[in-house]
């Protein structure tokens with residue numbers, strides 16, 4: 001993954017599933033600084049991440065934040081900012097999410113609030129709090145145009161955010177709050193691409209495929225390695241042409 005060589009990157013939800021695999025593969029791609037963000041870096045669910053940080057001392061930094069809590073995102077951004085230096089942050093991956101399993105007829109107010117807080121409002125505040133460092137990276141690059149090793153926001157989305165695919169999904173569809181919140185995340189991608197275009201920061205939504213993680217279950221068709229290899233290949237090849245779009249882990253355009 002030569003395109004990501006020497007980049008700095010921050011991944012949310014980095015302690016397990018796709019986020020953890022992304023940290024591992026960013027290290028294999030020789031990213032210079034990898035900020036692995038999670039809710040509980042000292043807890044039992046972050047042991048693998050702590051081992052990676054010990055092994056890659058000075059490259060991997062564990063960052064504590066709860067993306068459902070804007071004040072903890074702000075604190076984490078201040079900490080990361082103090083470690084970044086003039087080159088800023090090249091790649092921001094909004095990966096953390098929750099999947100409340102409710103239908104349109106069973107979702108509670110709390111299910112809807114939780115899904116929106118974590119899957120839409122969290123990524124929005126992550127982008128806003130880390131924006132100064134993305135802007136610094138875009139300025140420091142000195143290269144024209146857009147690329148993920150210059151400055152990019154990657155929002156991990158899902159095929160169940162695709163409005164045109166919903167009518168063919170199984171009935172009753174059990175991921176209603178998730179699906180609506182991820183459609184909101186896709187709109188955030190479109191706004192981010194538009195509003196940060198002048199800063200030469202690109203933004204895209206990516207569907208990782210159906211992947212064997214706690215969220216994807218063991219029945220899923222892909223392992224994390226294959227999904228993340230595909231996503232990093234796509235991320236490494238992005239230009240301004242793709243900014244504001246929605247693709248899958250193979251690079252295929254997804255229908256909105």
Ligand code: NDP
Pocket residue numbers: 012013014015016017018019038039040045065066067068069094095096097098118156157158159207208209210211212213214215216217220
């Ligand atoms: P997992 O459920 O395995 O992992 C979710 C991650 O998000 C965990 O690290 C979890 O941390 C973190 N997280 C959840 N809530 C918060 C919060 N409030 N603050 C900080 N971190 C939080 O999911 P996957 O790895 O499968 O999914 C990763 C991304 O891929 C998600 O955006 C998901 O929507 C998307 N996706 C996944 C698919 C799949 O088949 N797996 C299919 C389509 C999309 P903690 O351990 O603290 O709970």
